[in-house]
Structures are given as C-alpha cells and as structure tokens.
Amino acid sequence: MIRTVLGDIAPEQLGVCDxxxxxxxxxxxxxxxxxxxxxxxxxxxxxxxxxxxxxxVQWTPHGLGRRADLLPGISTSTGVSIVAATGLHRAEHYPPGFVESIRDRLAEIFVTELTVGIGNSSVRAGLIKVAGGFHLLDAHAELVMRAAAEAHHATGAPIAVHHEHGSGADAVLDLLVDELAVPPSSVILGHLNRFPDHYVHGELADRGAWLAFDGPSRANHATDPWLLESLSWMVDDGYADQLLLGGDTTTARARAATGEGPGIPYLLTHLRPRITRHLGQEVADAIFTTNPARALDAEWRDGGTVPA
Structure with missing residues (x-):
C-alpha cells in the first residue's frame, strides 16, 4: 500500500505523480x-x-514547516493524493540546539509519524526523508540515516535521500543497504541531476535503488540542461523502470500560481511532452506513473517498534 495523508491506497490508485x-x-x-x-x-x-x-510527494521532513494539518484539506479539495514525509534534513536547516534536543529519539519520532501521526494530527507520513553530505557522509548524516534504517525496519517505509549537489549517493548505499540491510528497492536517491555523471548513475542503478531526478527548481536551475540527457542515458542503458521525476519547488518565487514559476505544473505541461517526444510514451508512463507507484509501495507494519 501507499500511505497518503488521507489514508492508505493501492499502488494503482496513485496515478500521474510528482x-x-x-x-x-x-x-x-x-x-x-x-x-x-x-x-x-x-x-x-x-x-x-x-x-x-x-x-x-512532499519531501519536507520533521521540523521544517510541513503543515501536515492542512494537507488532507488540500488533497480533498483538489483530488490529488499527497504523500507526507518524516525524517530530518541536514543540520544547517535547523535552529541551534534543535537537532541536539531530539538526537536520541530520532527513530522513535520517525516511527510515530509514520504509524500514528505528525504532531497533534492523525496525518501519517508515507516516507522517511534524510540527507547526505557533500561527496561523503558527515556525522549528522550518518546519525539520521541510522535512525531512518531503524524506522524502515520497524515500519516498512521507503527512505528518500537528499544528496548535496547530487553527490555521495554511493556512500548512502554503502551505509543504508550494505551495512544496515535496507533493501535497495526501498531507497530513493534524490537530486541526481545535480551531478550529471552517466557512469555514476549507472553504478547506482546497478545496485537496485531508485534514481530520482528533479527540476526545474530555481535554486538549482543550472542542472536543467542535463536533465533530459541524464534520463536518456539511463533509458538507453536499460534503467527506465528505476527513474523518478519531481519538481522540487523549494521557494515561493518558484511557484507557478503565485510566483515567477515554473512551479509544479511545469512537470506535466513542459517536461512530460518532451520526455514523450524524445524517449517515448512508454518511458513517460513509467517515469510519471508506474515507477512512483512501485517506489512508494510498502508492506506497512503499523505495530512496529524501534529495536531497543
């Protein structure tokens, strides 16, 4: 099942997905x-x-203004399913002392938000968002990823990873998959377009993880020219069934409805037609529909507890 803010749905109900x-x-x-x-x-x-x-899929994790209480209303009003996240971002995104105050109960927080609710709401998260470092894992990243692995094993939730400038994904798989036994099919490697190295992407795909490319985002617009080329490389090498795509709108300015854009709709109004023209309808359907449903699908264990 896929855990949305309105409850669990079957994968085939997800549809066209950002x-x-x-x-x-x-x-x-x-x-x-x-x-x-x-x-x-x-x-x-x-x-x-x-x-x-x-x-x-909203990748905003714990402590960064997710507004979980508002998500069900937006989903109901629009008919769009929304998947919320638990987890923790890089330390610099938080005020001084915040991470230290919860560092010993991260896994417990993640499990609670996945199985009970976020904050005082009954809205449950559907994935765990974590973040790596620049080309390697610093102490904060390793701490959070170990907690995420505990929460995954307790609940079955997939883990989505922010990679700083798209780097360090190999180190993430070394820790999550090789050491902590998280199945690679439960790991989504994000921001890979920010490090457009075809050979690196192929090596990551060989290890069985999901490869997530995002854009355009105003904060990282320099990577946009390589997006279609990066996807094309992966398709040509036989990895079309491991690709995901998102808009990663991180600023008010980047919104389409109230800012300067291009915003979330751009994925479908501009990028999907280009992908369809150049890579084919089957690939477009995989990237926007089939693959997200498979990546977010989990065998949820709501009675799960964090190992002592």
Whole structure:
C-alpha cells in the first residue's frame, strides 16, 4: 500500500505523480522564500491537477514547516493524493540546539509519524526523508540515516535521500543497504541531476535503488540542461523502470500560481511532452506513473517498534 495523508491506497490508485516536491517548507537557508501560504499551496496543486496531475510527494521532513494539518484539506479539495514525509534534513536547516534536543529519539519520532501521526494530527507520513553530505557522509548524516534504517525496519517505509549537489549517493548505499540491510528497492536517491555523471548513475542503478531526478527548481536551475540527457542515458542503458521525476519547488518565487514559476505544473505541461517526444510514451508512463507507484509501495507494519 501507499500511505497518503488521507489514508492508505493501492499502488494503482496513485496515478500521474510528482515524485519530489514541497507544498510547505521553511528553512533558514532560504530566508524570505518560505513556502507557508496555504492559499498559494492550494492554487499550485489545483494547477497541477488541471494539467493532469494526480499525486504529489512532499519531501519536507520533521521540523521544517510541513503543515501536515492542512494537507488532507488540500488533497480533498483538489483530488490529488499527497504523500507526507518524516525524517530530518541536514543540520544547517535547523535552529541551534534543535537537532541536539531530539538526537536520541530520532527513530522513535520517525516511527510515530509514520504509524500514528505528525504532531497533534492523525496525518501519517508515507516516507522517511534524510540527507547526505557533500561527496561523503558527515556525522549528522550518518546519525539520521541510522535512525531512518531503524524506522524502515520497524515500519516498512521507503527512505528518500537528499544528496548535496547530487553527490555521495554511493556512500548512502554503502551505509543504508550494505551495512544496515535496507533493501535497495526501498531507497530513493534524490537530486541526481545535480551531478550529471552517466557512469555514476549507472553504478547506482546497478545496485537496485531508485534514481530520482528533479527540476526545474530555481535554486538549482543550472542542472536543467542535463536533465533530459541524464534520463536518456539511463533509458538507453536499460534503467527506465528505476527513474523518478519531481519538481522540487523549494521557494515561493518558484511557484507557478503565485510566483515567477515554473512551479509544479511545469512537470506535466513542459517536461512530460518532451520526455514523450524524445524517449517515448512508454518511458513517460513509467517515469510519471508506474515507477512512483512501485517506489512508494510498502508492506506497512503499523505495530512496529524501534529495536531497543
């Protein structure tokens, strides 16, 4: 099943999916560009739905303004399924002392948000968002990933990974898969378009993980010219069934409905037609529909507890 903010659904119910985005997101790293306007979020999702979108995965993790209480209403109003996240981002996204105050109970927090609810709501997360470092894993990244692996084993939830400038994904798999026994089919490697190395991407795909490319995002627009080429390389090498695509809208300015765009709808109004033209309808269907449903599908264990 796939865990959405309105409850669990069968994978075939997910439909056309933006596999990595943000409706709400607050971080000191992007001052003045907070995504915290409920009306703007609703307008963006409505525009996505009008373009044929049926599901959005919000990768905003614990402590960064997810507004979980608002997500069910947006989903109901638009007919778009929303998957929320637990987990933790890189330390610099949080105020001083925040991470230290919860470091000993990260796995417990993740499991609770996956199986009971986020904050005081009954909205449950459907994946665990974590973050690596630049080309390697620092102490914070390793701490969070170990907690995420515990939560995965307790619940079955998939793990989605932010990679700093798209790097260090090999180190992530070394830890999560090789050492901590998380199945590679439960690991989504994000931001790979920010490190457009065909050979690296092939090596990651060989290890069985999901490869997530995101864009365009104003914060990382320099990678956009390589997006289609990166996808084409993977398709040519036989990895079309491991590819995911998301918009990763991280700033108010990047919204289509209330900012300068291109926003979430761009995935379907511009990128999907290009992918269809150049890579074929079958590949487009895999990237936007079949693959997200498989990547988010989990055998949920709601009675799971974190190992002592």
């Amino acid at each position: 596999a990595h985005d943000h409706l709400f997101f607050r971080t000191a790293m992007l001052p003045g560009q907070e995504l915290d306007d409920a009306d703007a979020a609703l307008a963006e999702v409505r525009a996505f739905a009008a373009a044929g979108g049926q599901a959005i």
